[in-house]
Amino acid sequence: MSEQNPPGLDLARLAEHLERExxxxxxxxxxxxxxxxxRSNLTYRVTDGAxxxxxxRPPLGHVLATAHDMGREHRVISALRETEVPVPGTVLLCEDPxxxxxxFYVMEHVDGTPYxxxxxxxxxxxxxxxRIVLSLPDTLVALHSVDPARVGLADFGRPEGFLERQLRRWSKQLEASRNRELDGIDELHTALARALPASPEPAVxxxxxxxxxxxxxxxxxxxxxTAVLDWEMSTLGDPLTDLGLLSMYSELDLPGSPVSTTSGAPGHPEAAELIERYARASGRDVSRINWYTAFAYFKLAVILEGIHYRYTLGQTVGAGFDRIGALVPVFIDNGLTTLRKG
Known part of the structure; x- marks a missing residue:
């Protein structure tokens, strides 16, 4: 722990606010x-010694619209506290910049290791x-089984037209950060739009x-x-978008990359097994999972391009940002390849 103020966190002002609230x-x-x-919102571990x-809090500098909503994160974590979904307890939300x-918001510290x-x-x-990786689709099933109305999240999103809006949203996010040519990114977006699947019943x-x-x-x-973290992109929508992202990360192999990958670990189940486990427990049709996985590649390409853009502006904190930009074409190519599988 450091007694100095880390970037973006004034400890004296934080202490004053906590004492007041x-x-x-x-x-x-x-x-x-x-x-x-x-690689997105900034997270700090804070202690008073006891x-x-x-x-x-959001990242320093350039912020994409709606991508770093502290109130949204705080609300969903608070709502899920009494469900089977493991989340930290919340302490307070401060929307005053x-x-x-x-x-920013403050939550309880939960013991556990992020792999x-x-x-x-x-x-x-x-x-x-x-065993650990197989618990991921099980946790997704628990999350997607939550009745949004029962936990006060009935108005947490607009499920109708969810996938179409998602594509539009990420296209706009791309334009907000676009400062170089990216071969294939527009082709991938167009192909996803043309093959849009029908969504199942919405979920958190x-x-x-x-x-x-x-x-x-x-x-x-x-x-x-012990806890599911980083809820900044949560909403009501198509639950298979979560499964597609999990599938993408489970087949992604980028050793030494600043993008987290665990799929190369001995014993790590393949994406197909995780998909089947989810389908069996949830009863949902996963026959269009390649579309959702390709969409995950597109979304990550946009996110990484946004991070790369912030790096070019000198507005990032931490190591590895200088290598993010080179990864964007990899995600674009993988997305196109996955979508062509049907």
Missing amino acids: RPGLVRGPLEAEVVQGG SRWVVR EVLGAP RTAEQLVPLGPERTR VHGDFRLDNVLVHTESTDDRI
Whole structure:
């Protein structure tokens, strides 16, 4: 932990705000550190020496519209607290940018490990790796089984025309960050639009579901997911978009890349097994999963291009950003290849 202010987090102002909104919560000087691994919203681990919390805020500088909504994250985590979906408890939401320079929220710290690379999984062995990864589609089934109205999320999104709007949204996000030629990106967008599938019954979707965005408790070898994190893209919509993203990450092999991949770990199930496990438990038709996986490649290409753009402006925090731009064409090509499978 560092006593210095990490980029984007003024500890004195944070302490003053917490004392004002939650008197007595903080019992000593605050220390904080940036939690590495994220490429979008900034995450900090904060402690007063006795208790621990996590603070989330948008990235510094250039921000794509709607992509870093703190109120949205806070709302969905709070709503899911009493369901079978493991989420941290929330402490407070601050939408006043005068406090830290941007809206932010504070949540409880949850013990667990985020597994971001195949190398991190290797010490667990193939059997435990397999068990951990297979728990991902199980967790998705639990999330997609939540009745939005019952948890106060009936108005959390507009499911009608969801996929069409998603394509439009990510196309607009691309235009907001486009500062170079990207061969194939427009072809991929057009092909996705022409082959749009009919969505199943809507559900609460995470929007960025993968092993990197969950915490796993492994100390007693129970290997259970203790928290699903990073809800900034959550909404009501087509649940198969979550499965398509999980499928993409489960077949992605980019060793040494700044983009998190775990698929190369011994024992890691293939995407087809995760898809089948989800289909069996949820009862949903997954015959068009290649479209959803291709869409995931498109979405990630746009996200990475946005990060690359922020890097060119000098508005990123952390290592590895200099290599993000070279990965965008890989995601475009993989998306086109996947979509051609039908």
